[in-house]
Amino acid sequence: MDTAADDTVTDGSRDAPDGQPDDRPERSWRTWRPTLPDGARPYLPALVLYGVTKLVGLTVFASLLKYAGDYKEKNPRFGGGAHWWDVLATWDGWWYLQVAEHGYSPALVRLDSDGLFTVQQNSVAFFPLYPALIRMVSEATGLGLYGSGILVSVVSSFVAAAGIFAVVRLVAGARAGTIAAGLWAVAPGAGVEWAVYSESLFVAIAAWACYAVMTKRWVVAGLLAFTAGLNRPTSAVLIGAVGLAALVTLARPATRREHGVRGPVYAMVVAPLGLLSYIAWVGYSTGEATAYFTLQREGWAHFFDYGAYTLDVLRNLAVGKGDYPFAFSTPDLLSLQLVLALPFLIALMLRKKPPLVLVAYTLATIITVLGTQQMFGNTMRYLLPAFPLLIAPAAALSRLKLPSLVVFFSTAALASGWYAHYVIFELGVP
Numbered sequence: 001m002d003t004a005a006d007d008t009v010t011d012g013s014r015d016a017p018d019g020q021p022d023d024r025p026e027r028s029w030r031t032w033r034p035t036l037p038d039g040a041r042p043y044l045p046a047l048v049l050y051g052v053t054k055l056v057g058l059t060v061f062a063s064l065l066k067y068a069g070d071y072k073e074k075n076p077r078f079g080g081g082a083h084w085w086d087v088l089a090t091w092d093g094w095w096y097l098q099v100a101e102h103g104y105s106p107a108l109v110r111l112d113s114d115g116l117f118t119v120q121q122n123s124v125a126f127f128p129l130y131p132a133l134i135r136m137v138s139e140a141t142g143l144g145l146y147g148s149g150i151l152v153s154v155v156s157s158f159v160a161a162a163g164i165f166a167v168v169r170l171v172a173g174a175r176a177g178t179i180a181a182g183l184w185a186v187a188p189g190a191g192v193e194w195a196v197y198s199e200s201l202f203v204a205i206a207a208w209a210c211y212a213v214m215t216k217r218w219v220v221a222g223l224l225a226f227t228a229g230l231n232r233p234t235s236a237v238l239i240g241a242v243g244l245a246a247l248v249t250l251a252r253p254a255t256r257r258e259h260g261v262r263g264p265v266y267a268m269v270v271a272p273l274g275l276l277s278y279i280a281w282v283g284y285s286t287g288e289a290t291a292y293f294t295l296q297r298e299g300w301a302h303f304f305d306y307g308a309y310t311l312d313v314l315r316n317l318a319v320g321k322g323d324y325p326f327a328f329s330t331p332d333l334l335s336l337q338l339v340l341a342l343p344f345l346i347a348l349m350l351r352k353k354p355p356l357v358l359v360a361y362t363l364a365t366i367i368t369v370l371g372t373q374q375m376f377g378n379t380m381r382y383l384l385p386a387f388p389l390l391i392a393p394a395a396a397l398s399r400l401k402l403p404s405l406v407v408f409f410s411t412a413a414l415a416s417g418w419y420a421h422y423v424i425f426e427l428g429v430p
Contacts, residue, residue, distance in 0.1 A: 042174060046165035046181035047158055053185040053413045054157070058194060060417020061425075070426060079426055089146050091430050092126070093196030099123050099131035100138070100145050106285035108294060116325060119298035124282050124291075129231040130198040149196035157193045157200035161185070163207025164387050170214055171354050172395040179405070180394035184387055186412040188338055189380030191421030192430055202232045203385050206361070209238060210388075213245050213357040218263030221246075222270040229274025233296075234385065237368055239271045241361035248356060301325065302374045309373035314339070324376075331377025331428035334419055338380055342366060348392030358388040377428040380420075 065071050065084040074080025077094045081087055089097060102123075109120035130152065138148040161181040169177035184190065184203075193200045209224035225242045228235035246264035249255045283289040297303040312324050317336050322329065349362065369382040383389075397405065424430040 042169075043162050043165055046178040047161055049178060049182040049409065050158065050161040050185045053182050053409055053416075054190075054194060056410075056413035057186065057190070057416040057421060060414055061191065061421035064418060064422045065426070068426070078429075087425050088195040089149060090425070093149065095123055095126050096131045096134065096196055096198070097145050097149060099126055099128070100134040100149070104128075104285075106282055106291070108286050108288055108291050116301045117299060119295060121299045122295055124285070125295050125300060127198070127231050127233065127278060129227065130201050133201070134196075146196070150194065153196065153200045154194050156204045160193075160200050160204035160207055163204055163211060164390070166211045167207055167214065167358070167388070168391055168394055170211070171352055171358075171391055173398065175398040176391070176394040179397045180387070180390040182409055183390045183394055183397075184384075186409070186416040186420060187380075187384060187390075188334060188420055189378075189382075189384045189424060189430075190416060191424055192381055192384070195425075195430075197430070198231055199381065199384050202228060202235070203387060205231065206235075206238045206385055207387060209242060210355075210357050210361060213242060213267075214355050216259055216263070218246065218259065218267040222267030225267070225271035226274040229272065229276070230278060233275070233292075234365070234368060234382075235275050237364035238361055239275060240364055241357050242271050243268045244360050245355070245357040300374075302372060304368070304371055305373045307371045310339075310370045310376065313376045325373075326375040326377070326429070328375070328377040328428040331380070331423050334423060335377050335379035338383065339370070342389075345389045345392070349389055352391050352395065354388060354391060358391075362386050362388045375429055377424070378430060381424060381430055 062084045065087060071080050071084065071087050072082070076082075076086065077090060079087055079090050081090065104124050105122070106124045107120075107122055109122070111118050111120055133152045134145055134149045137143065137152055138145050141148065141151075143151065161184060164184055165174075165177035165181045167177075168180040185193070205224050205228040209221050209228065212218070212221035212224060221242050225235070225239045228238050246268045249259050249264045250261065279292045282292040282295075285291075288294065293303075309324070313332065314336070316322060316324050316327075317332060322332075346363070346366070350359070365383065365386045369379060374382070397408065400408070
């Protein structure tokens with residue numbers, strides 16, 4: 001009786017295809033271990049660093065929530081809930097879950113008000129890709145909408161961390177890429193990466209779209225930019241960066257010969273279609289062509305004002321006042337420090353001479369954020385997609401030895417539970 005076949009796993013017939021005996025040793029299923037594909041192995045340190053760092057920050061956040069206990073008395077829509085993890089689905093998260101459950105009911109309802117808000121808030125202000133994925137995951141897995149939202153965000157955050165690693169590796173090396181993924185985990189505003197928010201999904205798309213441009217995959221870049229347009233209105237900066245990179249490529253004879261014409265043209269044409277299609281649908285559904293922008297301006301008081309609001313906030317904070325809309329002292333002071341650091345971070349990034357797509361994407365993101373009236377304390381979150389700003393700090397930290405890096409990331413991970421999580425969810429409005 002032959003019993004060996006029950007205890008071993010072989011790689012096929014013991015005879016090679018040419019009829020010669022196969023000398024490869026048999027592998028017992030008890031000792032066999034799955035291995036990562038060769039292409040995935042370089043990403044593992046970055047993903048491990050990202051995951052561990054985020055987990056530490058989330059643990060500190062949970063501890064602070066339980067210690068304060070304030071969330072139990074707050075409205076479940078606005079930073080409250082029965083459990084600490086409910087906080088991760090409040091504010092914008094509540095809207096996303098509403099869309100995932102009920103879909104859209106497009107309307108512009110005028111309010112009898114002369115204040116900041118003259119139009120009733122409506123769910124069409126939140127783009128469809130993220131809630132659609134929540135609904136799809138919920139129906140496919142049986143998870144509730146909340147669990148599905150967290151799952152989509154967490155998985156997307158790892159895809160984003162991998163994309164950041166891939167981009168930074170091309171500019172500053174693999175070690176810097178790994179550190180950049182870790183820095184993104186502890187960046188100001190990073191608390192929304194593992195919450196029912198669309199930032200992780202957007203950064204995942206944006207990072208890989210930039211990587212596609214850098215590696216001459218124009219069709220992929222165009223499709224990713226198209227997809228980003230269904231996720232967030234700020235996709236306009238990514239669409240513009242991809243389009244500009246394609247246009248410059250076509251304008252230079254050398255790069256035109258190298259890249260060809262069809263790929264860049266395809267990227268330029270396809271990239272904006274997702275964003276334009278959704279905005280056009282909102283206009284058609286409400287009967288007003290500019291309905292989306294009206295809703296943003298009069299329903300959420302978010303509109304591009306060429307930096308007037310940001311300047312007003314900076315003047316007030318400089319003299320210790322809070323005489324401006326949406327004033328939240330702690331988040332505003334942290335955002336102020338980030339804004340003051342931006343010129344330094346931009347200069348360091350430019351010294352690394354990154355590709356045009358990264359420069360255009362980053363500068364357009366910063367201009368859009370600082371040039372728009374919105375909650376200043378959320379500047380930390382709004383700048384979270386500007387991951388190329390991490391290139392220079394990551395390159396500098398890559399020169400440190402492992403013990404120093406362990407101390408740095410341990411400290412940053414613990415602190416991020418407060419400044420990147422608790423501050424925006426409980427001391428402000430994310």
